[in-house]
Amino acid sequence: MKEIILLFLCFFLGIAGAWxxxxxxxxxxxxxxxxxRSSHNKKVCKGGGIGxxxxxxxxxxxxKIAHFLWLPALGISLASLWGGDRYKLTVKQRLFVHFGCGIYFLLFLSETIKIGGDFYLLSIPLALLFIVGTSNFYNFMDGIDGIAGITGLVGFLLLANYGIRIHAAPNYITFCVCICASCIGFLFFNFPRAKVFLGDVGSILIGFVFSCLTIVLANSAMDFLIMAGFIFPFYIDEISTMVIRIKDRESLILAHRRHLYQLLVNEMETPHWLVSVGYGIFQAIVGLSLMTVKPLGVSAIFSTYFIYSMLFIVISLLVRSKAHAYK
Structure with a gap:
């Protein structure tokens, strides 16, 4: 009963923050x-992720979530609110905050990190890059109505489902569902047409918490590989776009409209809601596929990643070709 009340509270907090x-x-x-560079054509309030x-x-x-998770999450979110939504921090300043919060989390978690196995010392910097990368990737991908909220909803729902499968601590499973509830509340004002944006306060926060929970819940490297794929569309879109921009000698710190989701909305004139739902469906399919092939071993997991990566890249190239023809 207490858990149900907490879920409703988180749902209404998601609504209250946006409202x-x-x-x-x-x-x-x-x-x-x-x-x-925007995918919207009118002034919209931001920072709705405060809820x-x-x-x-x-x-x-x-x-009773461990302080080494919620405290840096609070820090990175408030820093993003002040330095991203209200004022502007430099890239170096933002990364300093992100790395600092990631280091705090990992220092206190160090005794329980399992993804590195015998390569414990190597696992720490890799985990730090994963946390900082995910936090920023999530922020970069929050560019159209509904996409970040839907991805958060599906991603944490998959985490909760997988947590049950691997007998994770019940409080962390409930925690994931609470985040889902808050995302649903926020989506009432962000989908299908945005009345408010998530803002850095929400997007960087969700990416940070997702990456930290992936590490906390993982009992093995295989668990980590599976759970990291629960927001696969964000990773593959960001990484493939970075490769294209590097090839074209573009600065990676400058704003752009070259993600696949941006091309679909801006050049192909696909409705925001349709692209966001499409990403969410693709995300769910990849996540369920990874869980399904787990009994077949690590090679099956990598094969699954390869297949969906190739599918995404082919679709991306086709869309980019058509978008270029429209110019």
């Missing part, structure tokens, strides 16, 4: 103005 920013965002300077932050903090308190 509050819609009402007050313009007054406190929390608005996103459209520019040549998800409150939900995560409340859930952490009642579920």
């Amino acid at each position: 509050t920013l819609i009402r007050l965002g313009e007054q406190i300077g929390m608005t996103d103005l459209p520019n040549e 998800i932050l409150f939900a995560i903090m409340i859930a952490s308190f009642f579920l």
Whole structure:
């Protein structure tokens, strides 16, 4: 019964955060103005992810989530609110905060890290890169209505499902479901048409918490490989786009509109909601596939990643070719 009440509380906090920013965002300077890189054409308030932050903090308190998870999550989210949504930190300053929060998490978790096995010392920097990379990738991919909220909902639902399968601690499974509930609440104002954006306060937070939970829940390298794939579309879109931009000698720190989801919305004029739902369905298929092939071993997991990567790349190349023809 207590868990159900907590879920409803997190759901309403997701709603409350979005609703509050819609009402007050313009007054406190929390608005996103459209520019040549945007996928929207009107001014929209941002920072609606503050409700998800409150939900995560409340859930952490009642579920007794370890301080080395919720405290850096709070830090990275508030830093993103101040340095991303309200003001602007430099790339170096942002990365300093991200690495600092990741190091805090890993230092206190170090005794329980299992993904490295005999390569324990190597696993720490790899885990740190995974955390910082996921936090930023999630932020980069939050560019159209609904995509970050839906990805968060599906991703943490998959984490909860897999946590049950591997007999993870019940409080962490419930924690994942609480985050799902807050994402649903936020989506009422962000999907199918956004009245408010998640903002850095929410997108970087979700990416950070997802990556940390993946490490916390993993009992083995195989578990880690499977759970990391629960937001696979964000990884493959960001990485493939980075490769293309590097090939074209573009600066990776400059804003752009070259992700597949951006091309689908901006050049192909596909509705935001359809692209976001499509990414969510693809995400669920990949996640369920990885869980299904687990009994076949690591080679089957890598084969699954390869197949879906090739599928995504083929679709991406076709869309990019058509988008180029439209110019």
